[in-house]
Amino acid sequence: MRLRPFALVEPETVPEAVEILARLDGEARVIAGGTALVPTMRLGLVTPDRLVSLHRIAGLSEVRVDKGMLEIGAMTSLSALVRHGIVRDGWPLLAHAASRVATPSIRSSATLGGNLCYAEAASDPAPALLCLEAQVRVADSVGERVVPIGEFFTGFYETAVAAGEILTAVRVPPMPEGARAGYVKFCPRSAEDKPLIGVAALVTLDGAGRVSDIRLALAGAAPTPIRARRAEAALRGETLTDAAVRATADAAAIEADPLSDLMGSADYRREMIRVWVRRLLLSLR
Ligand SMILES: Cc1cc2nc3c(=O)[nH]c(=O)nc-3n(C[C@H](O)[C@H](O)[C@H](O)COP(=O)(O)OP(=O)(O)OC[C@H]3O[C@@H](n4cnc5c(N)ncnc54)[C@H](O)[C@@H]3O)c2cc1C
Structure with a gap:
């Protein structure tokens, strides 16, 4: 040690x-x-x-809006992200998810870039960024490339950032007009733990109350944070009835591929995905 x-x-x-x-x-x-x-x-x-x-590199801790996109420097601490007025006002889903990470002392040191590069399946910010369809800037010796967050997590504790590369910033598009969003985290032991499972959802309804856009992302539900695409398809075009929400939660539980560890078995995780997807969608109704 x-x-x-x-x-x-x-x-x-x-x-x-x-x-x-x-x-x-x-x-x-x-x-x-x-x-x-x-x-x-x-x-x-x-x-x-x-x-x-990376502490001395100017600009890596900046948070700003560029052509409507939120740009967060990789070295922005999670506590700075949570406190930032622009983030709280325009991207409350991300501010809320970041506020659920661990304790104030961890959040004051932990950075958004570090959270993503560590690539835990049980990351709180990751499902929010998957729902917001963020992009990640990665620098190497040649220049810079942009990786959609959906392609960022490549395996168990693995990302698209190769050895020798640096994640420099996260870009987040604006919330879709009229969208409702939320993040819930379930920790069976202590609220400050990493999530057993985390669920983020972003729902847009059309004039008739039908779901025109649904984005559902899960933490702790697979070797990486994931979008639950089949569950999304189950809800698209439906109204948020009890039955439709239950069918979506069932689809998410089936689609998940959770691991067993000391915190909980794969079966328990799957059951909690079913419970918390349903509760979150009902709360957004
Ligand atoms: C007690 C405890 C509780 C926790 N609870 C939670 C929780 O509830 N929810 C949650 O989501 N997370 C939780 N975490 C994980 C925490 O969020 C991460 O430890 C943190 O975000 C990592 O950020 P960091 O800046 O400290 O990264 P570091 O520890 O500095 O780095 C982590 C990894 O990423 C690499 N790296 C860092 N930044 C970059 C970059 N810009 N470019 C390329 N590679 C980079 C490093 O080389 C290293 O491999 C917890 C951690 C602890 C210790």
């Missing part, structure tokens, strides 16, 4: 950081808030020779 020696490098620009990551003398890792990385280093699960801190 002790930290092995490592070098800490603090570049001042993204190209400089990428160049340091690319050096061949030993393993290098990006460090943001350190809330996930440092415990894994203590456990000896990763043993980097060099940590590349």
Whole structure:
């Protein structure tokens, strides 16, 4: 449980950081808030020779709106995100999901970029960003590319960010006109735990009260955070009746592919997905 020696490098620009990551003398890792990385280093699960801190890079902690899109720098702490007036007013789903992460002390160090790159299936912000159809900016030695959040989580603790690359920002389109949205997190032990399962939903109704757009995303329901596309299809065009909502919740539970761990079995997770999808959709009705 002790930290092995490592070098800490603090570049001042993204190209400089990428160049340091690319050096061949030993393993290098990006460090943001350190809330996930440092415990894994203590456990000896990763043993980097060099940590590349992003704290000194100007602009990576900025939150701004650009042509209607919310742009959040990767180093924005979750607590700054939760407090930010622009986010609370325009993207309350994201502000609320981020506010459900762990404790105030974790949120003050943990960054949005770190949360996404850590890529836990049980991330609170991820389902909200999946519903909002966010995009992620990734920088490498050649330049920058944009990855839709739906293609970002590639496997169990794996993302589209390759070794040597840096997630620089998250771009979030505006909420669809008239949409209702919510996030619920179920923790059987303590409200400050990681979610056993998390459910985010964004629903738009047409003039006749039928669902014209439904986006449903789950945490803790598969090896990665996922959109529940088949459950969405079950509700599209329907009115939010008890029966339609129940059928959608059943579809989400069937579509999920949860893992068993110390927090709960796959069967229990599946059952909780059924319960919490139904409760969230009824609350949005
Ligand atoms: C006690 C505890 C409770 C928690 N509870 C919750 C919870 O309820 N909900 C939840 O969602 N999460 C929870 N978490 C996880 C927490 O959200 C993450 O630890 C945190 O968001 C990671 O962010 P960080 O800035 O500290 O990342 P770091 O620990 O610095 O980094 C995490 C990983 O991402 C990489 N990385 C970081 N930033 C970048 C970047 N910009 N580009 C490329 N790679 C990068 C690092 O190399 C490392 O591999 C909990 C963690 C702890 C310790």
